[in-house]
Amino acid sequence: MKLLIILVCAASTHALFDTKELFVCETNAFPPNQSDAAPVYTVDLDLPPQERWTKLLAEKKEPMLALIGHVKNLTISLLGMKVFNIINNNLEKISTTLPYPYNEEVIGIAKAVDLPVSEITLYNIFYEIFTLCTSIIVQDTSGNIYHGRNLDFGLFMGWDPKEHTWEVAELLKHLVVQLEWQKEKAIAYKSISFVGYIGVITGVKKDHFTFSLDERFSLNGGFIGLLEWILFKDYKQKWVSFLTREVMEEAKTYEEAKLMLSKTRLLAPVYFILGGTKPGEGSIITRWRDNYRVDSLGDDVFGLDSWFIVETNYDHWASPPFYDDRRTPATYCLRKGEQKNASAKLLYNVLSSKPVLNKLTTYTSIMDVKQGYIGAWIRTCDDPCWPW
Numbered sequence: 001m002k003l004l005i006i007l008v009c010a011a012s013t014h015a016l017f018d019t020k021e022l023f024v025c026e027t028n029a030f031p032p033n034q035s036d037a038a039p040v041y042t043v044d045l046d047l048p049p050q051e052r053w054t055k056l057l058a059e060k061k062e063p064m065l066a067l068i069g070h071v072k073n074l075t076i077s078l079l080g081m082k083v084f085n086i087i088n089n090n091l092e093k094i095s096t097t098l099p100y101p102y103n104e105e106v107i108g109i110a111k112a113v114d115l116p117v118s119e120i121t122l123y124n125i126f127y128e129i130f131t132l133c134t135s136i137i138v139q140d141t142s143g144n145i146y147h148g149r150n151l152d153f154g155l156f157m158g159w160d161p162k163e164h165t166w167e168v169a170e171l172l173k174h175l176v177v178q179l180e181w182q183k184e185k186a187i188a189y190k191s192i193s194f195v196g197y198i199g200v201i202t203g204v205k206k207d208h209f210t211f212s213l214d215e216r217f218s219l220n221g222g223f224i225g226l227l228e229w230i231l232f233k234d235y236k237q238k239w240v241s242f243l244t245r246e247v248m249e250e251a252k253t254y255e256e257a258k259l260m261l262s263k264t265r266l267l268a269p270v271y272f273i274l275g276g277t278k279p280g281e282g283s284i285i286t287r288w289r290d291n292y293r294v295d296s297l298g299d300d301v302f303g304l305d306s307w308f309i310v311e312t313n314y315d316h317w318a319s320p321p322f323y324d325d326r327r328t329p330a331t332y333c334l335r336k337g338e339q340k341n342a343s344a345k346l347l348y349n350v351l352s353s354k355p356v357l358n359k360l361t362t363y364t365s366i367m368d369v370k371q372g373y374i375g376a377w378i379r380t381c382d383d384p385c386w387p388w
Helices: 002-018 053-077 081-097 102-113 117-125 166-175 221-231 241-252 252-265 325-335 342-352
Strands: 040-044 131-138 145-153 176-183 186-194 202-205 208-214 270-276 283-285 294-296 308-311 360-368 373-378
Touching: 002 221, 002 360, 040 053, 053 081, 053 102, 053 117, 053 166, 081 102, 081 117, 081 221, 102 117, 102 283, 131 270, 131 325, 131 342, 145 166, 145 202, 145 208, 145 270, 145 342, 166 360, 176 241, 176 373, 186 241, 202 360, 202 373, 208 252, 241 252, 241 342, 252 270, 252 283, 252 294, 270 308, 283 308, 325 342, 342 360
Parallel strands: 040 176
Antiparallel strands: 131 145, 131 208, 131 308, 145 360, 176 186, 186 202, 202 208, 208 270, 270 283, 283 294, 360 373
């Protein structure tokens, strides 16, 4: 009944956005308040895998324990202890089959926070299943590329009726960090992440490419791949966020990154949003587990809006559902902003416009590939605000 009420409210609220005069595009959200900026930490890839996260976890252990405890209790309340134990036992098996160095890093994190390896494995898996996002790439009149994203998380994972917030989303905000991944004393790339999460979901490699991923809903989704991993020992498929980390570490060009993200067999379907350094280098890579489709700036599918691309969590060649249409408001605000104003400022303002910004939004990130810049800011959506 609660879900039905939410969906009815969703239908009535989103109907407002069909009348564009009633939709408000933010114009003064930029620059963001620097007190909301994610703190910066270093991941030293030259250290043994089990030691790479120790320093960060020493400072952020308590909020991480709070989140994992909440997710564990929520899972038990929804599924029951017997089902949770079955999942937990299988997670123990999964942790032993993760590829190197991720298996070792998970062990190191578990030791640092004094939790079972299975719970750290669950923590690293559930982002691939429950994440909602909005990613945007814009190209200015000089051909410069800018990349921005909102990361939304925690749908139906505990609603606080008093505070009007999603409980998991609020807990995650205390764990948002900017990571500088170093190798041989130099920064190899940068990313925005959550403490204890070893994959990459938002990142920049200076003078090479920018990257973000959005969840893609599919009947043949991540659960099928997970079952194949557990039951049939199908270890040839790649975990989505492990593949993206490999791309950040190994790919030397935008085209090489696009090839890796397109051709690799995946455990779960996903959208990869990739930005480059040259005019036209901006793509949405729509992934099934085995197949792919690439649409880029200037392609017919984007019509007159060839200077920007928007991806939420639905195939961009089809209409988004009425109850979760963040694409239409984002597109409207980009058109209203115009290409002559394409910049980090326009991106941040669009990503701050409701319902692109909503109660699930944990952070907004902006990237500039030529500067090697990435920034992230913790977000709060004041009422009245769309729940997702």
